[in-house]
Amino acid sequence: MKDKNNNIVWFDGFVKREDRNRVYGHKSGVVWFTGLPSSGKSTIAHTLEKVLFEKGIKVYVFDGDNIRHGLNSDLGFSSEDRKENLRRIAEVAKLFVDAGLIVLCAFVSPHKKDREFIKQIIGREDFIEVYMKCPVEVCEKRDPKGMYKKAREGLIKEYTGISAPYEEPENPDLIIESHKISIEKAVQEIYNYLKIKGWF
Template identity: 60%
Template sequence: MSTNITWHEASLNKELRRKQFGHHSFVLWFTGLSGSGKSTVANAAAKALFDQGLNPYVLDGDNIRHGLNKDLGFSEEDRTENIRRIGEVSKLFVDSGQIVITAFISPFIKDRELVRELLEADEFIEVYIKCPVDECEKRDPKGLYEKARKGLIRDFTGIDSPYEEPVNPEIVVETNKYSIEESVEQILQHLKSKGYIKE
């Protein structure tokens, strides 16, 4: 790590940006198994927020691995680095006054807590997209569970790699019980109750 660097204060801070945008900036951190509905609900929530005149942006796990994190694999170390990078990017979005919605399995509690610690207390909202593994496997939209069962994919979360459920998430969305619309409404109601978005 270089020591010949200096932090430069910006002329615009997030409070000024929030005032101009007219809303709080924060991270909705979606976590859950593959096939639980993270990306689907994340994009539906982004559309609902956008339709209200807000500024959301979705960072999707698969999409990020096509660019920023294309050099990472799926070992525990690489997964940790994957989440660390996304945490830093999310912090930049929050600083820019925007709402960032992340959709990553992010299987390890310690990694999610590391991201939480990067942000202020009211800037990180953990959204547990809860769905039983057998239901995720039935859906298997990408055919990944089938490949994992056949041994074609190793270190697959929920099969031969663990998923550590959130201990105390701000929101729990059970996608095996509720529709996409109902799931999004649950998230919006939480944001309204906290005053992050307007009624």
Template identity: 60%
Template structure:
């Protein structure tokens, strides 16, 4: 429930449709979800570069980066994780309204939180991309050394170790980074977007 009172929504002078027309492409969210080390940020940034090269305006919201600023007041309890995703959903919605493509790379372990973000957007504007990779492979990669710290008990509530990850059941896209190259993953996303006539 909102704590704000005495506020009124102010309609913008420029519509989302007008911004899309000026940009020459649709606007939507590519929501990359998966375990730490699955390749979310890597694939999201590679897709962003491909879109940029096609003159498609886009921006990547990365989990760690956002926690340096907007969400630096949040920890990793279930409640804070939910608030983290809620805020990102609202920011992503603003990007879509501005006529841009926004790519988000967040573990976002809870189905309810991902569905909340989906509900903020219009039909077809939320594209869930499940970056599927076995926890054993993610732990083997361990690019930030987080799994090792979690196994030693130095990090609590770590997704995949002592905090659950609820796998998506009906993602628009599933990319398997343990068996596909980054280039193949990017091509899979681009072909999906073309098939849906979003780019």
């Protein structure tokens, strides 16, 4: 790790987040989807993005696999790499919030301490945690990418839900039991929550 450069100073731009929120007509913040692989995080996040976008809301999805194709392509799945993966995502998401967007982040993020770390970076007032609660048996049956099967065969090490633990959120803002309700109802529930919170 290189020594931290103490000669870097944050530059405050002439257009503030408040200005963007006013012009865009909605608040900005992060909706963080956590849950087991195949619990529905990405599906719900992308569907919600489409609903919000069609209503003129500035929104973008950060998806676990997509981020690892580029920004975090150098990271593996050890505890240290998972934490760094989430740190980078949180820092970029925070910039998007400053840019006036609602950011939908879909990441397994299995460790409580890492999720708390993310909240601290982004800021609790700008952070909504959605726990996609779904039994591992159901997730394994869905398994669109065949990852659970590979994990069962020992081809993937430290796979959450099989060979690595998932720590359930203790006090998430929302719990979506994705095995019990439709995608449309799940999206509507989150949409309603954001509206109640005054995000738009």
